[in-house]
Amino acid sequence: xxxxxxxxxxxxxxxxxxxxxxxxxxxxxxxxxxxxxxxxxxxxxxxxxxxxxxxxxxxxxxxxxxxxxxxxxxxxxxxxxxxxxxxxxxxxxxxxxxxxxxxxxxxxxxxxxxxxxxxxxxxxxxxxxxxxxxxxxxxxxxxxxxxxxxxxxxxxxxxxxxxxxxxxxxxxxxxxxxxxxxxxxxxxxxxxxxxxxxxxxxxxxxxxxxxxxxxxxxxxxxxxxxxxxxxxxxxxxxxxxxxxxxxxxxxxxxxxxxxxxxxxxxxxxxxxxxxxxxxxxxxxxxxxxxxxxxxxxxxxxxxxxxxxxxxxxxxxxxxx
Amino acid sequence: xxxxxxxxxxxxxxxxxxxxxxxxxxxxxxxxxxxxxxxxxxxxxxxxxxxxxxxxxxxxxxxxxxxxxxxxxxxxxxxxxxxxxxxxxxxxxxxxxxxxxxxxxxxxxxxxxxxxxxxxxxxxxxxxxxxxxxxxxxxxxxxxxxxxxxxxxxxxxxxxxxxxxxxxxxxxxxxxxxxxxxxxxxxxxxxxxxxxxxxxxxxxxxxxxxxxxxxxxxxxxxxxxxxxxxxxxxxxxxxxxxxxxxxxxxxxxxxxxxxxxxxxxxxxxxxxxxxxxxx
Numbered sequence: 001x002x003x004x005x006x007x008x009x010x011x012x013x014x015x016x017x018x019x020x021x022x023x024x025x026x027x028x029x030x031x032x033x034x035x036x037x038x039x040x041x042x043x044x045x046x047x048x049x050x051x052x053x054x055x056x057x058x059x060x061x062x063x064x065x066x067x068x069x070x071x072x073x074x075x076x077x078x079x080x081x082x083x084x085x086x087x088x089x090x091x092x093x094x095x096x097x098x099x100x101x102x103x104x105x106x107x108x109x110x111x112x113x114x115x116x117x118x119x120x121x122x123x124x125x126x127x128x129x130x131x132x133x134x135x136x137x138x139x140x141x142x143x144x145x146x147x148x149x150x151x152x153x154x155x156x157x158x159x160x161x162x163x164x165x166x167x168x169x170x171x172x173x174x175x176x177x178x179x180x181x182x183x184x185x186x187x188x189x190x191x192x193x194x195x196x197x198x199x200x201x202x203x204x205x206x207x208x209x210x211x212x213x214x215x216x217x218x219x220x221x222x223x224x225x226x227x228x229x230x231x232x233x234x235x236x237x238x239x240x241x242x243x244x245x246x247x248x249x250x251x252x253x254x255x256x257x258x259x260x261x262x263x264x265x266x267x268x269x270x271x272x273x274x275x276x277x278x279x280x281x282x283x284x285x286x287x288x289x290x291x292x293x294x295x296x297x298x299x300x301x302x303x304x305x306x307x308x309x310x311x312x313x314x315x316x317x318x319x320x
Numbered sequence: 321x322x323x324x325x326x327x328x329x330x331x332x333x334x335x336x337x338x339x340x341x342x343x344x345x346x347x348x349x350x351x352x353x354x355x356x357x358x359x360x361x362x363x364x365x366x367x368x369x370x371x372x373x374x375x376x377x378x379x380x381x382x383x384x385x386x387x388x389x390x391x392x393x394x395x396x397x398x399x400x401x402x403x404x405x406x407x408x409x410x411x412x413x414x415x416x417x418x419x420x421x422x423x424x425x426x427x428x429x430x431x432x433x434x435x436x437x438x439x440x441x442x443x444x445x446x447x448x449x450x451x452x453x454x455x456x457x458x459x460x461x462x463x464x465x466x467x468x469x470x471x472x473x474x475x476x477x478x479x480x481x482x483x484x485x486x487x488x489x490x491x492x493x494x495x496x497x498x499x500x501x502x503x504x505x506x507x508x509x510x511x512x513x514x515x516x517x518x519x520x521x522x523x524x525x526x527x528x529x530x531x532x533x534x535x536x537x538x539x540x541x542x543x544x545x546x547x548x549x550x551x552x553x554x555x556x557x558x559x560x561x562x563x564x565x566x567x568x569x570x571x572x573x574x575x576x577x578x579x580x581x582x583x584x585x586x587x588x589x590x591x592x593x594x595x596x597x598x599x
Contacts, residue, residue: 054497056493056496056497059426059427084499084500084501085499086499087496087497087498087499088497088498088499088500089499092497092498093494093497093498094494095490095493095494095497096490097490100489100490100491101490101491101493101494102491102494103491103495103508103509103512103513104491104513105512105513106508106512114508115498115499118498118499118500118504119499163494166498176497
């Protein structure tokens with residue numbers, strides 16, 4: 001029996017007011033107990049995808065989709081009030097910058113308790129007890145004391161733990177993590193990732209993890225979607241993706257990761273020349289063709305979706 | 321180092337002045353040696369005790385109607401502080417509401433707020449205040465209301481720009497992702513994080529309100545006689561200033577010292593809060 005699909009997105013499109021197509025037909029699914037990694041360069045639309053799922057796009061951006069469903073409920077049909085009830089309750093989100101994600105004007109305890117009180121009611125005392133318990137659970141020492149502290153009294157790693165604990169206040173089923181370890185030291189990064197994996201195992205969380213770091217992907221992902229210029233260009237189970245990368249962009253990304261022992265000291269580090277293009281409406285063909293070493297004339301035409309193995313899809317003219 | 325010490329000293333001096341005047345205003349009935357309204361035409365224009373002919377019973381002398389000048393000065397502190405605080409509360413509420421709404425929502429809301437601010441800035445302050453007070457009739461509440469309805473522009477401008485800075489910060493996004501409504505984000509995420517800017521504006525506006533009240537009273541359109549406003553005392557004293565200069569010097573100095581104190585405190589607050597932010 002396959003575990004239940006918690007989040008399902010089909011053909012999600014986001015257009016900014018400036019006439020840029022930020023997300024162009026993204027489809028993905030996250031199942032309970034599964035980590036789905038969304039990988040790509042800066043500006044490829046990963047974060048916008050997450051914000052669109054949460055219904056938190058900035059003014060002027062429009063969202064279109066065949067389906068954005070949480071546990072079978074179509075979120076596109078929910079009112080803003082109903083969405084607000086879902087956010088922070090069943091769907092929680094953590095952000096990249098732990099240094100600025102906490103309100104500097106209130107104590108940790110006050111901010112954590114507020115989440116539970118807003119969604120579940122109950123007294124402050126009970127909320128603070130739960131907050132202290134969760135802080136202990138995410139590995140914060142002396143949780144009782146931390147509750148009375150202000151964000152500026154905590155280090156970056158501690159703040160990210162607080163953010164994670166805060167996200168868990170209402171026992172969410174889906175956690176959307178937007179580059180949760182990017183701003184942290186490598187050692188702290190490893191601790192936070194280990195924590196996320198543990199929490200997922202214990203709580204059966206579905207996690208949508210956004211990252212540009214393939215090292216992170218290799219550690220925590222079950223499924224990977226590689227995004228480029230607003231499209232998922234390749235999607236596969238994590239082992240499959242690393243073993244048989246099929247889209248030239250995925251291969252180029254993997255080639256950029258230096259491997260100790262195989263990369264010689266005088267050899268230049270890998271890179272993909274150029275940057276992610278801004279997609280204007282009406283664009284046809286492969287968005288990667290300007291940077292692709294296999295680009296052909298046919299790449300300017302509509303790109304077929306190819307199936308390499310069950311559950312392993314990619315968008316390219318090249319057959320596997 | 322010396323600059324820091326000086327700034328610290330001037331902040332403390334400002335705070336001391338404001339606290340002292342506020343204390344005097346609060347405790348006025350206990351402090352006054354005489355009834356500030358009691359006239360005694362037999363002892364008119366007695367000079368202060370440090371001048372020839374001064375009496376220990378009237379340390380600051382008496383005015384042209386024989387009222388004890390120290391007592392009037394003490395009750396005048398009440399009027400000045402009351403006007404300053406009430407005006408700042410009124411204008412602060414109006415300006416901050418407008419500014420936070422405009423800054424937070426942007427778009428047409430912001431355009432509308434900017435239009436209202438621009439309109440307000442195009443109104444000549446003193447003229448309109450004079451016109452309103454002379455039309456409606458002068459009383460303490462009319463003066464407070466008029467000034468409060470006119471002095472909100474700086475609150476609006478400052479809260480609008482600071483709200484714009486705060487609204488794009490991660491903790492506001494995090495609050496939205498945690499299911500906060502817009503109203504609770506404005507009250508809980510935005511307002512507490514811009515309030516230190518507003519505190520500085522409040523001191524500036526308070527000083528301005530006190531000076532404007534004095535100006536209105538001087539022109540005979542502020543608080544009505546016989547209330548002992550410092551501006552009114554200056555106005556009543558101007559006929560005698562060449563012969564008995566202290567009647568205009570004493571309330572003038574009091575006004576100057578209070579406004580200076582408020583401004584020093586405001587400057588100090590700005591430095592302190594700025595430093596706390598940067599640390």
